[in-house]
Amino acid sequence: MKSNFKVFLKGIIDVSPLMIPVVPFGLIFGVLAIDIGFTPIQTIAMSLIIFGGASQIVLLQLFSGGASSLVIISSVGAVNSRHLLYGAVVSEHLSDLKLTWKIIISYFLIDQAFATSNEYLKKNKDNNRYFHLLGGGATCWVIWQSTTFLGIILGAAIPEKLGLSFAVPLTFLALLVNDFRKFINVIVILVSGLVATFGYNYIPFKAYVIVAAVAGLFAAMILTTKDKKA
């Protein structure tokens, strides 16, 4: 069995490529938050307390649009609903851990760490394999906090014309590179993407993320049942 530190280090290394697009994302968040009228301390607190890029960007978007607190909080909840599924997937590997560890790991269960550690957790059965998730999560934490801080300082110096927000969908796209080769996955991707796009304006409370995900999983359920019979 590898030492805890080595597994932690492996988590850092595996998640590193995914940190490149987090940099512009964090900068954009810092710049936008100040622009909208949050104080620097509140902006830092958002990254520390929420620690979720998509949630924080949704918060800013709706806040600047004058949405009520209730709508903002429920939208953040809807955007975060994907974590329920991440949690369900990784919980299998964490079920023997003490509650304290579960409380700590939950804070670090973010998109990038989930995507890389899920692969690792599936292949490794060592008792300390959860250190991989901690390594990935901690790396993202450091990058997210420092780029938020830089964004606050740099402010208007970053030209909006660069369209750096496009790095967000590209990051998520990059996470799916292996799935584009599998037929069922491609169907699931299309179902989810189309439901999200066409439901974007019609599904209330920005719940399009969870509605699309459920539709995608439903498609996966149907397609894998057929697969089994054949």
Added chain:
Amino acid sequence: MSNWALIIYCGLITYLTRFSMIALIKKEMFNDRIRKILSFVPSAIFPAIIFPAIFINDKGLFEIDNNPKILAAIIAMVIGIFSRSIIATIFSGLASYWFLIFVV
């Protein structure tokens, strides 16, 4: 509601979505069928973030004409399929996007 209360509530709901399943689910609750379905979770969720970010503009409108993001995303996807590299996917997407908006 003050900005501070809003931040704390949003943080709380974010944390609870992460914690609830880890805390509640036991190993025995998973059979092979559920495991198989859950392996599709990334494919079911990420497109819900990707597609609207590409096809829906800042004003919340569907945009398919004159939208460089579509071609840039397709290039990134093709590069991703062949290279299987995360970095190559992201950079090819950003590079083609900049090429399309600044050069073409």
